Amino acid sequence: MTAGAAAAQDQGAIGSAGAVQAVPTDPVQARIQALEEQLAILQGQISSLKESTSAGIRDVRDAASNQTQATLPNGRPSLASADGRFTANLHGILHFDTAYYAQAEPGPLNQDLRRGGAASDTAHARDLNSGTNFRRARLGFDGKVFGDVDYNFVYEFGGSGAEDAGRIYEASLTYNGLAPWHIKVGSFIPLQGLEDSNSTNGIPLLERPAPSDITRTLVGGDSRTALQFFGYGERWLISGAVTGTSPGVVNSTGSATAQAFDEQLGLIGRVAYTPFKGDDWRVHVGANVGYVARVADTGGPDATTGRYTIQFRERPELRNDTTRLIDTGAIEAQHAYTAGLELAFQKKNVYVQGEAYRFGIERRNSALSNPNFKAWYVEGSWLITGETRRYNTATAAFDGPPVANPFNGKDKWGAWELAARYSDTDLNYHAGSLGQAPAADAVRGGEQKIWSAGLNWYWNPDVRFMFDIQDVKVQRLSPNAATYATPVGAEIGQHYQAVAVRSQLAF
Numbered sequence: 001m002t003a004g005a006a007a008a009q010d011q012g013a014i015g016s017a018g019a020v021q022a023v024p025t026d027p028v029q030a031r032i033q034a035l036e037e038q039l040a041i042l043q044g045q046i047s048s049l050k051e052s053t054s055a056g057i058r059d060v061r062d063a064a065s066n067q068t069q070a071t072l073p074n075g076r077p078s079l080a081s082a083d084g085r086f087t088a089n090l091h092g093i094l095h096f097d098t099a100y101y102a103q104a105e106p107g108p109l110n111q112d113l114r115r116g117g118a119a120s121d122t123a124h125a126r127d128l129n130s131g132t133n134f135r136r137a138r139l140g141f142d143g144k145v146f147g148d149v150d151y152n153f154v155y156e157f158g159g160s161g162a163e164d165a166g167r168i169y170e171a172s173l174t175y176n177g178l179a180p181w182h183i184k185v186g187s188f189i190p191l192q193g194l195e196d197s198n199s200t201n202g203i204p205l206l207e208r209p210a211p212s213d214i215t216r217t218l219v220g221g222d223s224r225t226a227l228q229f230f231g232y233g234e235r236w237l238i239s240g241a242v243t244g245t246s247p248g249v250v251n252s253t254g255s256a257t258a259q260a261f262d263e264q265l266g267l268i269g270r271v272a273y274t275p276f277k278g279d280d281w282r283v284h285v286g287a288n289v290g291y292v293a294r295v296a297d298t299g300g301p302d303a304t305t306g307r308y309t310i311q312f313r314e315r316p317e318l319r320n321d322t323t324r325l326i327d328t329g330a331i332e333a334q335h336a337y338t339a340g341l342e343l344a345f346q347k348k349n350v351y352v353q354g355e356a357y358r359f360g361i362e363r364r365n366s367a368l369s370n371p372n373f374k375a376w377y378v379e380g381s382w383l384i385t386g387e388t389r390r391y392n393t394a395t396a397a398f399d400g401p402p403v404a405n406p407f408n409g410k411d412k413w414g415a416w417e418l419a420a421r422y423s424d425t426d427l428n429y430h431a432g433s434l435g436q437a438p439a440a441d442a443v444r445g446g447e448q449k450i451w452s453a454g455l456n457w458y459w460n461p462d463v464r465f466m467f468d469i470q471d472v473k474v475q476r477l478s479p480n481a482a483t484y485a486t487p488v489g490a491e492i493g494q495h496y497q498a499v500a501v502r503s504q505l506a507f
Contacts, residue, residue: 074461076507079143087143091154091507093201095135099320099500101128115476115484115492117313117327122484126494129321135502136200138169148177152188156223169223181231190228190241190268192220193288194342194355194397195377197270201506202389202400204381204419205454206468207317211375211425214314215338215357219243219266219290226268235274237286237396243268245296261297266290272342272396282391284353286342295333295364310336310361312373312427316472317450318498325474325493326427326446331371334364344398351389351398352380368441371429379421381456387415406460415458423450431477435489438479446476446493466502471495 071078077090105127106112112125140154156169172186191197195212207213220226223246230239243266272286292310299307313327337360344353360372383389387401405412427445432438454468474493478486486492 074507076462085147086145088141089143090139090141092140092505093136093138094503094505095137095200096503097133097135097206097318097320097500098131098502099133099318099498100130101321102497102499103128103494104496109485113478113486113490113492114494115478115486116323116325121323126323126325128323128496128498131320133320135206135319140170148175150174150176167223180233181229184228184230185226187223187225187246188228189222190220190224190226190243191230191237191239191270191395192216192268192290193270193340194272194284194286194344194353196220197395197397198392199399201464201504202398204379204417204456205317205421205452206466206500206502207319209355209377209379209421209423210314210317210448210450211357211377211423212355213317214312214375214425215290215340215359218310218312218336218338218359219264219268219292222246228268232393232396234393235277237270237272237393239268239270241268242266261300262294264292264296265294266292270396280388281347282345284342284344284346284391284396286396288338288340288342290338290359292333292336295335305332306330308333308364312359312445314425314427314448316448316470316474316498317421317423317452318468318470318500320500326425326448326476328371328373328427328443328445329479331361331443332364332366333361335362336360337362346389346391346398349383349386349388350380352378353398354378369430371441371443373427373429373443373445375423375425377421377423379419379452381417381419384416384418385414400464401458403458403460407463414460417456417458419452419454419456421450421452423452424448428476432489434477434491435487437481437488438477442479444477444479446474449473462505462507464502464504464506466500466504468500468502470498470500472498 067082069080069082078087080087106125109124114125115122116126137157138154140152142150142152144150152170152172154170155166157166168187170188172184172188174182174184176182193212193216195208196216220243225244226241228239228241230237245263268290270286270288272284274282274284276283295308295310297307298309309330310333311328311330313324315324338357339359340355340357342355344351354377356376358372358374360370362370383401385404387404389401390399392399401415403415405414407414426447427443428447429443430439430441431444432442438444451471452468454466457465473495475491476493478484478490478492481488484492
């Protein structure tokens with residue numbers, strides 16, 4: 001028995017699991033078997049390490065997908081989720097203007113017949129205010145939620161000159177889930193004209209041209225409550241909007257009186273198209289209309305006159321003074337309208353654009369003829385340093401240029417641009433002749449012609465300095481000799497020059 005057991009031990013061995021394994025008698029074969037066993041153990045350890053590493057990578061990716069990314073492009077604080085479906089961007093605008101009006105000194109009231117439009121301007125020769133003005137001081141944030149909804153909220157802190165007190169400037173939501181179509185609602189600037197659709201941070205001169213500004217205030221313009229449906233592509237834009245009033249503004253007068261009764265109901269339509277386009281050039285054409293379907297009720301049911309009125313009036317293309325030198329006065333209106341045509345051409349660093357408008361009022365319960373007016377402008381710019389103004393397909397308008405060499409005070413001097421404009425805004429209707437009393441249906445709003453030239457210095461994408469000069473000529477016959485303290489049909493317009501500088505920060 002002992003010998004048999006010993007023989008069995010020579011021929012086999014008991015494994016770790018209790019199984020009997022053959023033990024090779026050849027030493028080389030025994031070493032190979034031992035190495036194979038060690039290799040099997042090592043392969044098991046590697047497989048376990050791979051599984052744990054993969055699990056760790058998945059955990060890191062899951063954690064990263066829930067992290068917020070913070071960036072500062074061009075100094076603009078921005079937050080975004082890793083998948084890009086949620087974003088938040090802080091933005092601010094500061095436009096600080098300094099202006100000097102070169103006018104003749106006021107003379108005796110019965111000899112110096114220059115007058116403004118408001119009642120406070122009818123008892124003296126109007127001396128425009130040279131000085132400074134925070135034209136815009138805004139802070140807000142925008143972004144997107146769940147990928148297909150954009151939001152924008154901007155607060156206007158008001159200006160020190162001709163601007164309103166602090167107020168909500170924009171508060172809007174845009175749904176983009178129907179691309180290329182979009183729906184926007186809230187308080188914002190509806191798309192109406194070529195210059196109107198451009199950001200004031202990129203316009204070539206300090207202010208929009210008067211023809212654009214006076215027509216946009218009828219049913220569009222800043223802070224207008226609206227529902228807008230629009231779509232756009234590389235070459236086209238179609239937009240339509242239903243509009244109400246602007247906060248604190250009851251109609252086109254720009255009055256800051258709160259609306260106590262029914263507010264205005266307006267309609268806006270715009271189409272724009274690029275019929276010809278090359279690598280470095282573009283032709284833009286467009287048309288737009290605005291219509292007041294219901295005039296704001298500013299008097300209420302107890303008012304006998306002045307309940308439903310429309311008033312077209314406009315300042316010169318500078319805002320350091322509040323005076324509107326052309327003014328139709330308040331006209332009882334059933335409806336009102338604007339219609340405009342757009343044309344623009346861009347070739348490399350040169351662009352030219354213009355718009356022509358016709359607008360008018362349908363009188364309420366009157367046998368008098370309905371007045372209509374006209375206005376137009378042409379403007380252009382040349383970027384001396386070679387940059388090209390950007391064309392924004394979402395608004396079908398030309399925006400400011402990129403800055404190829406941001407200013408560093410050494411060998412880079414930013415971008416430089418020369419700009420010029422001529423505008424003509426005519427608010428006369430059957431005005432008659434000098435020295436004559438007006439006809440019953442006449443509107444002596446006056447005609448304003450402005451030549452402007454400017455030099456723009458873009459330090460970088462956020463900072464710009466603007467230098468503008470203007471030659472302003474207003475021709476207007478006194479609409480009411482008693483109110484304006486003038487002889488019947490006297491000339492109450494004026495001719496002057498102005499110089500202005502803007503310091504701009506926009507991010």
